[in-house]
Amino acid sequence: MQNYLSKQCQITHLCHSDLSSHSMLHTTVLELFSAQSEEVKSAAAFALGNISVGNVPKYLPIIIAEIKDQPKRRYLLLHALKELITRYSLKEGGDSLGTYSDEIWVLLFDNCESNEEGTRNVVAECLGKLTLTNPYKFLPELQKRLQSSSAQTRGTVVTAIKYTFTDQAQNYDDLLRPLIVEFLSLMRDNDLVGHFSL
Known part of the structure; x- marks a missing residue:
């Protein structure tokens, strides 16, 4: 190994x-x-x-x-x-990925409805890590997607959020707080509890 x-x-x-x-x-x-x-x-x-x-x-x-x-x-x-x-x-300067970030963001959400759980998990990891490149832009976008009518989208966002918790999270704690409240409310979402181990 x-x-x-x-x-x-x-x-x-x-x-x-x-x-x-x-x-x-x-x-x-x-x-x-x-x-x-x-x-x-x-x-x-x-x-x-x-x-x-x-x-x-x-x-x-x-x-x-x-x-x-x-x-x-x-x-x-x-x-x-x-x-x-x-x-x-x-x-250094990783936020310059921003010139491509909107296109990547749309592409990832286009793929979060996949029937393949493995694909959705990779999409979620990509979304979480892309969010870290510009948390002030993307955390509010993730929060909006928590209201999606699609259980797969909500589940992907919940999984993506876990990839935003890093040592640098303290730099944007104020953005994460409302997400945590919504995240916890999803514990009662019957569509997610069985499928996403909430």
Whole structure:
């Protein structure tokens, strides 16, 4: 396990460089999404997300287009997007992801109605981590979505909220307080209690 984590760290550090001069790199990685091995597919998603950190303007539109056009690969592509959001938001100036954040936000909510629980969970993690890039913008948006008529949307938002609790949460505690009240009121939501382990 430690060897695996070491390799993952090495890939992460390598990929934070701009690798766009390797024009076929993303195509090669996307081809690995069709591999027989689930481990290879997972590694390819991890790699694509981390490669994208090095040149967001080049790679993020590719990931977005693939999510929209490739439903069979969507789960893996959402994992790649999660890696990008996670890594990029940790970089200096991570809030500059904001130039893409609205498009990502809409894309994620388009996918929170998926019948696949795994897909909804990845979407929720992406939403939570994207919220951290601009909490003053996105926490109120999450709060609005708690009122959705869709149990899947409400459940995805509840799961997303848990990813907003970090060490930096104290910087926006005032925004989180009303969310917590609504979050707790969902404990009585029969549509969520059985499906989302509330």
